[in-house]
Amino acid sequence: MAHPSPLPARPDGFGRFNPGRNIVKKTLLAATVAALAVTAASAVPASAQDKIGACLITKTDTNPFFVKMKEGATAKAEELGIELKSFAGKVDGDHETQVQAIETCIADGAKGILLTASDTSSIVSAVQQARDAGMLVIALDTPLDPIDAADATFATDNFKAGELIGAWAAAKLGDSAADAKIAMLDLAVSQPTVGVLRDQGFLQGFGIDLGDPNKWGDETDPRIVGNDVTAGNEEGGRKAMENLLAKDPMVNVVYTINEPAAAGAYEALKSIGRENDVLIVSVDGGCPGVQNIADGVIGATSQQYPLLMASKGIEAIAQFAKDGSKPQPTEGKDFFDTGVALVTDQPVEGVESISVKEGMDLCWG
Numbered sequence: 001m002a003h004p005s006p007l008p009a010r011p012d013g014f015g016r017f018n019p020g021r022n023i024v025k026k027t028l029l030a031a032t033v034a035a036l037a038v039t040a041a042s043a044v045p046a047s048a049q050d051k052i053g054a055c056l057i058t059k060t061d062t063n064p065f066f067v068k069m070k071e072g073a074t075a076k077a078e079e080l081g082i083e084l085k086s087f088a089g090k091v092d093g094d095h096e097t098q099v100q101a102i103e104t105c106i107a108d109g110a111k112g113i114l115l116t117a118s119d120t121s122s123i124v125s126a127v128q129q130a131r132d133a134g135m136l137v138i139a140l141d142t143p144l145d146p147i148d149a150a151d152a153t154f155a156t157d158n159f160k161a162g163e164l165i166g167a168w169a170a171a172k173l174g175d176s177a178a179d180a181k182i183a184m185l186d187l188a189v190s191q192p193t194v195g196v197l198r199d200q201g202f203l204q205g206f207g208i209d210l211g212d213p214n215k216w217g218d219e220t221d222p223r224i225v226g227n228d229v230t231a232g233n234e235e236g237g238r239k240a241m242e243n244l245l246a247k248d249p250m251v252n253v254v255y256t257i258n259e260p261a262a263a264g265a266y267e268a269l270k271s272i273g274r275e276n277d278v279l280i281v282s283v284d285g286g287c288p289g290v291q292n293i294a295d296g297v298i299g300a301t302s303q304q305y306p307l308l309m310a311s312k313g314i315e316a317i318a319q320f321a322k323d324g325s326k327p328q329p330t331e332g333k334d335f336f337d338t339g340v341a342l343v344t345d346q347p348v349e350g351v352e353s354i355s356v357k358e359g360m361d362l363c364w365g
Contacts, residue, residue: 054112066116117139148334154336162205169202172300181252185257186230198257241264
């Protein structure tokens with residue numbers, strides 16, 4: 001995959017992933033077959049004894065981000081002769097299904113797990129069971145809480161992704177940013193790390209003082225109309241936008257956790273004739289989202305690279321199976337940074353970005 005030039009690092013200490021809370025016990029394995037969407041992509045080595053097993057566990061199997069992640073993992077597994085089993089929750093936030101998937105992977109004797117956790121703290125006990133069984137566990141995209149609950153994390157710097165769209169929105173508004181009315185469309189009430197980091201990054205980029213950077217919703221800046229949750233999908237984005245418009249119909253900036261939520265927010269605004277006077281920003285960089293920038297639905301998005309996360313994860317499991325070595329984080333960070341770039345056709349001074357054309361060349365989904 002082609003990659004954008006790396007963006008300059010922030011001088012502050014944010015962007016690191018932050019620690020967390022407690023745990024939930026496992027449920028019956030018998031529910032696994034009905035609860036999980038399971039597929040297998042495998043390459044058959046010379047003998048069954050030589051097989052290296054790996055698991056990919058995503059939040060859903062419908063979001064284009066996770067579809068591309070699965071494609072990347074499947075292709076790399078076939079290349080390296082690894083037997084890959086893929087699992088997904090029924091919806092974003094389906095924690096119990098992910099626990100069942102981990103139990104299945106342990107029972108199957110897999111060598112490693114790639115995981116995008118729905119509940120980043122409650123999953124920790126199941127992850128520890130996998131590690132105790134001798135498996136390598138790598139968090140993809142969404143760091144666990146605490147981050148060192150996994151052996152490694154391959155992810156976008158989600159704080160930086162949020163910070164880029166926040167800085168762009170503030171610069172785009174200019175002096176009127178001081179009087180902005182901001183709707184915050186987050187992921188889930190459980191506040192998984194990925195949602196907290198993007199939310200807090202956006203606010204800092206926009207110039208809003210944070211409360212506790214480990215959670216969202218405790219800020220006191222009057223420009224924030226409120227927070228609502230979207231489950232990361234279009235219908236959730238529409239409903240959340242309607243709720244916040246009911247609270248203040250003069251919202252003029254909308255932060256969204258991802259591009260499906262942004263599309264739903266746009267539809268809610270369009271239904272009241274306000275689609276052309278509200279600035280929507282987002283994170284992901286999927287092809288539909290980048291196209292929505294070209295179509296005027298979204299002003300800017302931070303693009304991340306799920307195929308790279310997944311393929312690097314499979315490579316790490318193969319290396320671990322070979323010699324027991326574990327992947328190392330990017331220098332100066334506590335995770336392996338797979339990169340991020342701001343995509344917009346309305347560049348602003350002081351915020352590095354790439355064009356929609358460049359974003360389409362790098363997009364997924």
